[in-house]
Amino acid sequence: MAIIVDKEAKRRDIALSCRDLLQEHGIANLTIAQIAQTAGVGKGTIYEYFDNKEDIVFEIITTFLREDLEYLQQLVTLPLSTREKLFRFCTFRYENEQEGEKYRELFKEFLAISLISKEPAMLRFSQEARAAFRIILEQILDEGVAQGELEERFRGAAESLIIFSTGMVVESRLEGFDTQQELNTILDLFFPTPTQGNPS
Amino acid sequence: MAIIVDKEAKRRDIALSCRDLLQEHGIANLTIAQIAQTAGVGKGTIYEYFDNKEDIVFEIITTFLREDLEYLQQLVTLPLSTREKLFRFCTFRYENEQEGEKYRELFKEFLAISLISKEPAMLRFSQEARAAFRIILEQILDEGVAQGELEERFRGAAESLIIFSTGMVVESRLEGFDTQQELNTILDLFFPTPTQGNPS
DNA sequence: TTGTCTATGACTGACTGTCGGTCAATGAAA
DNA sequence: TTTCATTGACCGACAGTCAGTCATAGACAA
Numbered sequence: 001m002a003i004i005v006d007k008e009a010k011r012r013d014i015a016l017s018c019r020d021l022l023q024e025h026g027i028a029n030l031t032i033a034q035i036a037q038t039a040g041v042g043k044g045t046i047y048e049y050f051d052n053k054e055d056i057v058f059e060i061i062t063t064f065l066r067e068d069l070e071y072l073q074q075l076v077t078l079p080l081s082t083r084e085k086l087f088r089f090c091t092f093r094y095e096n097e098q099e100g101e102k103y104r105e106l107f108k109e110f111l112a113i114s115l116i117s118k119e120p121a122m123l124r125f126s127q128e129a130r131a132a133f134r135i136i137l138e139q140i141l142d143e144g145v146a147q148g149e150l151e152e153r154f155r156g157a158a159e160s161l162i163i164f165s166t167g168m169v170v171e172s173r174l175e176g177f178d179t180q181q182e183l184n185t186i187l188d189l190f191f192p193t194p195t196q197g198n199p200s
Numbered sequence: 201m202a203i204i205v206d207k208e209a210k211r212r213d214i215a216l217s218c219r220d221l222l223q224e225h226g227i228a229n230l231t232i233a234q235i236a237q238t239a240g241v242g243k244g245t246i247y248e249y250f251d252n253k254e255d256i257v258f259e260i261i262t263t264f265l266r267e268d269l270e271y272l273q274q275l276v277t278l279p280l281s282t283r284e285k286l287f288r289f290c291t292f293r294y295e296n297e298q299e300g301e302k303y304r305e306l307f308k309e310f311l312a313i314s315l316i317s318k319e320p321a322m323l324r325f326s327q328e329a330r331a332a333f334r335i336i337l338e339q340i341l342d343e344g345v346a347q348g349e350l351e352e353r354f355r356g357a358a359e360s361l362i363i364f365s366t367g368m369v370v371e372s373r374l375e376g377f378d379t380q381q382e383l384n385t386i387l388d389l390f391f392p393t394p395t396q397g398n399p400s
Numbered sequence: 401t402t403g404t405c406t407a408t409g410a411c412t413g414a415c416t417g418t419c420g421g422t423c424a425a426t427g428a429a430a
Numbered sequence: 431t432t433t434c435a436t437t438g439a440c441c442g443a444c445a446g447t448c449a450g451t452c453a454t455a456g457a458c459a460a
Binding site for chain 2 (some may be wrong): 027028108109111112115116130157163171173185
């Protein structure tokens with residue numbers, strides 16, 4: 001009979017081949033024609049694997065988030081203070097000067113789409129990603145409490161920190177916003193002995 | 201000479217006449233043609249007063265934010281506890297069940313635009329609005345410290361609360377997100393005697 | 401084993417409809 | 431007659447569609 005392709009795999013392949021393109025142009029300036037050309041397929045083929053333009057962006061972002069998750073998962077295992085881990089958890093998007101800028105831009109665009117999109121798939125995905133991040137954060141907090149670095153009452157602060165991080169991503173679009181300083185201000189609430197400046 | 205129209209005033213007029221339209225359809229489903237028709241002018245006229253579609257939305261949002269600011273300014277004068285004021289400050293967008301929903305939807309779309317847009321005017325406006333909100337928040341915090349309801353070290357927490365509020369707007373798009381509970385969790389950090397539940 | 405035929409799903413790009421934005425023409429006031 | 435506001439026909443760009451083409455796995459005869 002005919003060839004049967006692995007739809008899921010090809011979807012990922014197309015997404016992967018367009019990562020750079022997306023980072024370079026941004027979502028708004030990315031056309032389906034460009035995507036198709038870069039992926040080396042016809043425009044129609046794109047719609048064989050994706051519902052619409054958002055869906056493509058969505059898939060590409062997923063590849064980034066998977067990497068994020070890997071990074072954060074190994075962060076937990078590093079020999080660092082709880083405060084340092086929390087700090088890195090919340091600022092890892094800002095770590096790399098060069099690549100970080102592009103990545104953050106992309107993440108903002110993703111946030112923008114997911115703010116407006118009412119697609120159930122998009123919402124479900126956001127929720128799953130959040131849950132994964134949250135588990136890691138809770139692990140850091142639990143360890144912090146176990147090691148006496150953190151008061152018991154902060155064990156349930158994972159949600160708050162995630163909300164705060166999200167807020168930081170949005171606010172960082174503004175000139176003069178100092179991510180590290182703002183995060184330290186919050187972390188000072190968590191740790192009895194306030195430390196000014198980046199604790200690293 | 202010919203007629204000289206007050207550009208600024210007409211800009212506001214057009215924006216005002218389209219408030220409902222924007223709330224009804226959302227930004228993505230709002231066309232320039234609709235806007236022009238609703239405002240009772242030709243499509244070309246719109247571009248006499250606005251640079252682009254975003255600019256229109258931007259102007260309409262401004263009218264809402266002006267109202268917000270008025271509300272928050274009078275909030276400071278009410279005879280309420282500091283905690284209650286902070287609570288209301290951060291949740292006022294969620295107060296009204298019916299209208300609040302539409303309003304939040306709009307605000308999210310505004311956030312989405314301002315996340316992506318690199319228009320200097322848009323960024324400047326965001327920063328100005330933020331500064332205005334911040335001043336009110338700082339006033340609440342100062343009063344709280346003065347009245348002994350709040351420890352001195354929380355005087356500089358305005359920035360943190362704004363970031364957190366922004367995060368809440370974004371996260372509230374997700375099913376099962378409880379604004380009030382999350383805000384109380386954070387406020388519990390500020391106030392020595394934790395109060396569970398909505399303090400109102 | 402080899403050659404041939406065929407069903408099927410992958411693939412394509414010309415085409416369509418929509419929409420943001422432009423501009424030449426018109427109108428009105430002074 | 432000048433000047434400015436107004437207008438809607440028009441334009442180009444782009445997302446998304448669909449009728450048709452192509453490539454190959456498998457069936458089967460020689």
